Amino acid sequence: MKTVLSTSTKINPITLIFDDFRQITKAGLAFSVVFSSIAGYLLGAETVSFQILLLLALGGYFMVGASNAFNQIIERDLDALMKRTKNRPIPSGRMSVNAVFLIAVVFTVLGIITLYVVNPKTAMFGAISIFLYTSVYTPLKTRTPLAVFVGAFPGAIPFMLGWVAATNDFGIEPGTLFMIQFFWQFPHFWAIGWVLDDDYKKAGFKMLPTGKRDKGTVVQIIMYTIWMILISVIPVFGITGELHLSVTAAVIIFMMGVGMLFFGINLYHKKDNKSARNLMLASVSYISLMQIVYVVDKFLS
Known part of the structure; x- marks a missing residue:
């Protein structure tokens, strides 16, 4: 008997190429970065320009895509050692280093040009983000847990970047947005x-502050979460320039932060992967909802 193969089991080559491109540029991460940038823009803009919004979204995607493409070139041998990353395009052999390098360079150029059209300061911060992520954070990951501290700088830029895109100015307002997302990075990534x-240990990555899944790591998670909560409600006191927050919005954001803190305390008591995963999911929900509350509060106040 002849075995008839169903054509539905075949994978379209175009789909494979698209999926590899998505993995190289980390489209999911790019979406969160663009979301943060747009939130920052809406907070800083007196009049919303949809042209600037589009440029900011494209520029943000290009910058994230470039950073992650460079990252996957640098870490290709380490990616091959980890279950989570061994099937990425480069270690699996589906894409060459040269092809990914071309994507990274093109995205860098397109990103800087696109953000420069918005304004020079936005392009400058975008370029700083790529440099810190690829040239400082990535090499440090196998050397010291301080890599997370360094990586928190480019990771905190998007929220701030939106305000700079709207105002072409860097002051206490974008600085505050930067600090909120900066302190958020630590409980999220830990x-x-x-x-x-x-x-991570298979590749020699040193990501936890104590190097172990212990109480010392969770204590630091809790401490940074508390700092994040405090800084996120500072605008309610009227000391952050044009960045304002109503009492109602501040209470909502404070309670969301306390909710995230609860998951950190739960991890302290249980010290298991399930609790850590719950904290990670809570942190993702917090950062998005917090930004939404800020934006909605501005337009309703």
Whole structure:
């Protein structure tokens, strides 16, 4: 008997190429970065320009795509050692280093040009983000847990970048937005580091502050979460220039932060992967909802 193969099991080559491109540029991460940038823009803009919004979204995607493409070139041998990353386009052999390098360079150029059209300061911060991520954060990941501290700088730029795009100015307002997302990075990435610790150790990544899944790591998670909560409601006191927050919005954001803190305390008591994963999911929800509350509060106040 002849075996008839169903054509539905065949994978379209175009789909494979698209999926590899998505993995190289980390489209999901790019979406969150663009979301943060747009939120920052809406907070800083007196009049919303949809042209600037489009340029900011495109520029943000190009910058994130470039950073992650460079990152996957640098870490290609380490990616091959980890279960989570061994099937990425480069270690799996589906894409060459030269092809990914071309994508990274083109995205860098397009990103800087696009953001420069918005204004020079936006392009400058975008370029700084790529440099810190690829040239400082990535090499440090196998050397010291301080890599997370360094990586928090480019990770905190998007929220701030939107305000700079709207105003062409850097002051206390974008500085405050930067600090909120800066302190948020630590509980978020240490929760990820906790869940993926075994895989990270295969590649020699030092992502947890104490190097272990212990109480010392969770204490730092809790401390940074508290700082994040405090800074996120500072605008309610009227000391952050044109960045304002109503009492109602501040209470909502404070309670969301307390909710995230609860998951950190739960991890302290249980010290298991399930609790760390819950904290990670809570942190993702917090950063998006917090930005939405800020924007909605501006337009309703």
